Amino acid sequence: MHDNIIRQVLEQLKNGDVGVEEAYERLKHLPFTDLEFAKVDNHRAIRKGFPEVIFCQGKTPEQIRNIAQTLLDNGGTLLATRADEAAYRAVQEIEPEAIYHSQARIIIVDRRPSKMAVGNVIVISAGTADVPVAEEAAITAEVLGAKVARVFDVGVAGLHRLLAFYEKIASAKVLVVVAGMDGVLPSVVGGLASCPVIAVPTSIGYGAHFGGLAPLLTMLNSCASGVSVVNIDNGFGAGYLAAIINRIGEIGEADEIGEMGETVELGDGAND
Template identity: 55%
Template sequence: MNENMIKKLMESVRDGEKSVDEAIKELKFLPYEDIGYAKIDNHRSLRVGYPEVIYSEGKSFEQILGILEHMNSNDSTDILLTRLQKEVFVKLHEKFGELEYNEIARLGMIRKTENKAIGNIVVATGGTSDIPVAEEAALTAEFFGNKVDRVYDVGVAGIHRLLSNYHRIHEAKVIIAVAGMDGALPSAIAGLASVPVIAVPTSVGYGASFGGVAALLTMLNSCATGVSVVNIDNGFGAGYLASMINKGEK
């Protein structure tokens, strides 16, 4: 429940459309609703500006279903499910026909409000193999009402590919650079851009990449300024942070 929703609720009481008891019933689940195996943070959108997101990995189907049922009972809450397996989505879709799914990013989405897309977030990848993580970032940013420009497969092994897209880099308000292997892309982009760069290491690479640790260390040790780093394969975290920067959230 965000500030606008509370305002509308108070106005409905003032105008006689709802009773005081009905309003109390809606407000009583703030700040959270305890359903036993989960505490649903209904207060989060009011507190930080974005609703709670369901991290699906590690949860049983029954747990995801229960959380989704409770969150979906709020008619004004958009819902994002990350790391959602396709077979789980298929079962959920039988009950929630409005649930959308992106198999590449493993994201499930229920959209109830229309957000006018603003700003410009560029999501760039070193290679095609990095696209699943990049799409998680891009779709997360779009879900929260941001314009996203995808610039894929522009890694430093062929630096001319990145340079030929300089105009798109230059027009961004914030850039998400997704790369595995040697993880050099964020440094190269930060040397071209005048905006914050969010570096996302991926687990793409051969044995000595150590499942993304090599890329992570490269990004943490970047000699370029203006680079921040999220965890390995954390496209969601990058998209969320980029949205906050793009929208000027405090």
């Protein structure tokens, strides 16, 4: 999944493809590049298996473009979250092949060598209104090499919808469950599944929902075993964690890349 820049430079030096001075110039920028407004972590892929991810919210388009350029210059895939159209246009200026997933607010420049997906991550949303956060989780997991399926709009207000997918849920290696309102769905899924469940509260709900605090507390107090919780609307964090768990035990996990997974969408109602 990652480009080992140091190994690549050393191999080129060994083969005579680059000289000592050129190799030195390429390596001296490690472990980070100082852009003054940002210290871009060039070692992230070596340590973590995936390059640094850009969190676009609060950054100007110019800052995003410069950070993206630095990351792309160091090789590997670019992933930028919480991105708007302005951020996308800024990245497109330096990389026309950049892809923008507007619902998930994610920008991707996919430069990984293989598109073979591994494992089985299933992302579940309680309601249609939770889909943007669910998509952020799903696309993140896919970019990190996971095989991902989606089961959307199966909240507890119509429990039969969820149970119709029991066999699919039981086959998962990791489950990401996204819910707003009362946030009960992860507990229900946790009671059905034997794999880890990553719960994601969303900011979708009425007044006493307190912008996601109510479902967050519900999920933290889950009576089902094996349920962990990420922050409100943090689909990226859930997708990243799911991909890491999903890779455990997979052959060649460090060199594999996710492909777009199956999508299952149910209903067209509001969040349950």
